[in-house]
Amino acid sequence: xxxxSTPSTEDVRSVRRSLGLNAxxxxxxxxxxLETSSGADATAALAERVPAVLPDLLTVFAYRxxxxxxxxxxxxxxxxxxxxxxxxxxxxxxxxxxxxxAAAVVFPVDDLWGKVDLPIVLLEAMALxxxxxxxxxxxxxxxxxxxxxxxxxxxxxxxxxxxxxxxxCHVRTARAAGARLGGKHTDLVLLDPSQKRGxxxxxxxxxxxxxxxxxxxxxxxMAATRLARTLAHLAV
Numbered sequence: 719x720x721x722x723s724t725p726s727t728e729d730v731r732s733v734r735r736s737l738g739l740n741a742x743x744x745x746x747x748x749x750x751x752l753e754t755s756s757g758a759d760a761t762a763a764l765a766e767r768v769p770a771v772l773p774d775l776l777t778v779f780a781y782r783x784x785x786x787x788x789x790x791x792x793x794x795x796x797x798x799x800x801x802x803x804x805x806x807x808x809x810x811x812x813x814x815x816x817x818x819x820a821a822a823v824v825f826p827v828d829d830l831w832g833k834v835d836l837p838i839v840l841l842e843a844m845a846l847x848x849x850x851x852x853x854x855x856x857x858x859x860x861x862x863x864x865x866x867x868x869x870x871x872x873x874x875x876x877x878x879x880x881x882x883x884x885x886x887c888h889v890r891t892a893r894a895a896g897a898r899l900g901g902k903h904t905d906l907v908l909l910d911p912s913q914k915r916g917x918x919x920x921x922x923x924x925x926x927x928x929x930x931x932x933x934x935x936x937x938x939x940m941a942a943t944r945l946a947r948t949l950a951h952l953a954v
Contacts, residue, residue, distance in 0.1 A: 722814065722845050737778065737805050744821040745776040745805070746879065749813065749839045752779065752795070753836035754785035754872055756853075760826035761871035762795050762878065769803045771880060778805045781815055817842060822882055823850040825858070826870055836861065849874070849882050907933045 740783045744806050745817065746768070748761040758779065765777035779795065781788060792806050804859050810816050817823065823843045836857055844863060854866035867878050926933050 722842060725812065725815035725818045726844065729812055730748055730819040733812065733815045733819050737807075739757065739776070743774050743776060743882075745778050746824050747778045747780055747816060747820040748824050748826075749780045750816065750825060750837075751784060751788070751879075752781045752791040752945040753785055755827045757794060757825065757827040758791060759778070760853075760870045760872070760875070761824055764824065764826070764875045765799050765804055767872055767876045769800065770875060772883070775883075777805050777808060777820065778816070778820070780807045780810050782809055784846060788817070804902055813839065814846070815844060817848055818846045820848050822879060824879060825850065825852045826867070826875060826876070826885055827853055827858070828855055828870065838862075851879055851882055873945060894946075907931055 741743065746764075748757060750757040750761075752758040758781075761777065761779065763861070766779060768775050772799055778840065779792070779798075781792070783789060790806075792808070796804070796806060817839070820843070823840065825837070825840060840852070840861065844861075848859070850864040852861060852864050852866055854868050854869065865878055865882050867875055923933055
């Protein structure tokens with residue numbers, strides 16, 4: 719897989735606006751097919767349980783319309799799930815930004831029909847430092863640095879996703895933080911060379927110092943991305 723270009727702050731903000739999120743809301747993303755495998759229905763079962771435990775967390779179904787059945791399944795799931803905490807995105811124009819803004823990726827898929835052994839979208843999420851939770855079955859067993867759930871039980875998925883979100887190390891790059899911590903919990907700020915100047919950066923350094931959050935300067939954007947990914951995976 720070629721090296722990724724990290725989505726810009728504005729790209730991620732644009733995705734959040736398109737989803738209609740407020741500043742406090744986060745989202746899980748299921749980036750998979752609706753009409754094949756267990757993925758859509760298992761994610762729907764999870765989405766039904768999420769609001770009671772994690773009220774600020776939405777569930778996003780990001781899918782491609784591979785067959786006519788995709789629209790039928792999307793309509794059925796939309797009618798089943800609470801609209802306030804569920805979103806459906808067909809053929810996302812910027813999947814990397816959608817992934818980068820997610821609190822975690824969920825992939826409860828038991829059949830990788832029509833896909834490569836390891837879906838590229840999961841590798842992209844991992845490269846962006848986003849926690850990934852998968853079904854521990856088939857080729858997905860070979861993925862390292864992810865959370866593996868042994869079965870499709872919705873209560874088990876809710877428990878493991880909740881633990882993942884609570885334990886994940888919250889790492890921001892200056893680019894992803896939009897030059898502000900925004901009052902949200904952050905463990906570490908990573909800076910790449912393109913962010914090492916300007917008033918916004920000085921404000922970020924000052925805010926980080928006041929919040930006792932370490933700021934580390936890296937030699938390249940890719941180095942910052944890789945370190946963020948490594949720390950996030952170690953935390954889970």
